Amino acid sequence: MKVRIDEFLDLWGSDLWEATIQTFQMVGISLASSIVIGLPLGILLVLTRPDKALANKYVYQVLDVVINIIRSVPFIILLFFILPFTKMIVGTSIGVKGVIVPLVVYTAPYIARLMETALLEVDRGVLEAYEAMGIKTRHIIWHVLVRESRSSIILGLTIATIGLIGASAMAGLVGGGGLWTSSL
């Protein structure tokens, strides 16, 4: 048994190492980009809701529909569907770089939805109390809205990360590399 593992590592060891690094890169960069896009989107969704601070029917509905559409397309289809877009953004549609774009497009709306749910849990009364104290809206967003939903946000991000790792497995199909490619 021991001999076999040694043999396996001799044969695949360096590949495995490289693949692990690639997976971490892929997931890490995609996750970071998705949060950077998803969190503000989530905040925008909450704020533009009817009868909220920046109520705007059009912005809200467009966002809502776009997010629903993207969320309902399986990753594997999305991956091919947006190939031209990927190429336009990063210049290539293969490799680690080529797979980050679809991963972000897939994950950011998901994060936006999860953030929206988390932020909506915040007690409206507290937001009002801060408004009544004459605090600036951007301060209320950060120091009250985001702060009070911290634990739900973290839970949401955990869920999103798991989804992201799952999706990254399919990255192998466009030669994205990573652990999952090695296993194919």
Next chain:
Amino acid sequence: MIELVGISKTFTAKKGSIHALKNVSISVKKGEIYGVIGYSGAGKSTLIRCVNLLEKPNTGSVKVNNVDLTKLSTGKLRESRGKIGMIFQGFNLLKTATVFENIALPLKLTGLSQNEVERRVTKYLSIVGREEKHHAYPSELSGGQKQRVAIARALAHEPEVLLSDEATSALDPDTTEAILDLLLKINKEFGITILLITHEMNVIQRICDRVAVMENGEVIEDGTTREIFTSPKHQTTKRFINSLFSHQIPDKILLNLNKTGQVATLSFFGESSGEPALALVSKKFDVYPNILSGSITRLKEESFGQLLIHLKGDANEIEKALRFLEQQHVHVEGVRVSESKNRRIS
């Protein structure tokens, strides 16, 4: 200090529109405690939220300290809001912040220095009587303690006006008393004008100088607490005052009593004016007074009592006796059977 003139507010809901406020005007003087009382849905919260424009009225002007808030830019409005403190039924503290942070954070966000923030937090926490437990979270505090923290948070901005939206409605009677005492103290020591809304007459009775009674989005009656207590005109006002006294006599008994005389409610100020007058009545007129029930309660400045009495005797003599009582500054109302309204005699 606060001048609301001709405020109307209509909400458009799916089922149609709700006229929450219809041409409401109230005027609160500097340094007084003004109460607005009304049943659920009367529009009280909407009204008080119009004062700091959390709710934008459709028509009317909102002047606080002679500044028309409806005409201000967003920035100037924020500045003015800093001078108007507000406390709520639900306390509205941050769950993720300690007592100290709850008061310090809004101060920091308005741009005060760290030193000043700390000074104010310490000062106002001790004023509301919560100098210990700075590092407790709201979930570890009782309702009364949370409201104290919320009051400290409002005071820390050193406002000229404090708005209170049912601040004691979620509290038990003892805690309510303590919070009302605190509001009185704030009013006296800092001269902060207080506008409060409530559905409990005892809140009005304990601390308010003047009152407005609201129903269906309108102010139906207003005046000094004393005026409202002695001569309530509107049915709703009477019901609120009667909620403090429970002189419920079964109709059957009332019917019998009214056969042999007259049942009446006497209202009077001061501990001593009711019963002595009644004693005189029995001497001067040919009537036999009998006290069926009675109680005395404290208003902000003086005590206020009510006696439910039965006067036995000739109708003519009774009439004279009641006249006499009115001359002695006792307010008299006759009580009849199955009469939800108390009609005034004389």
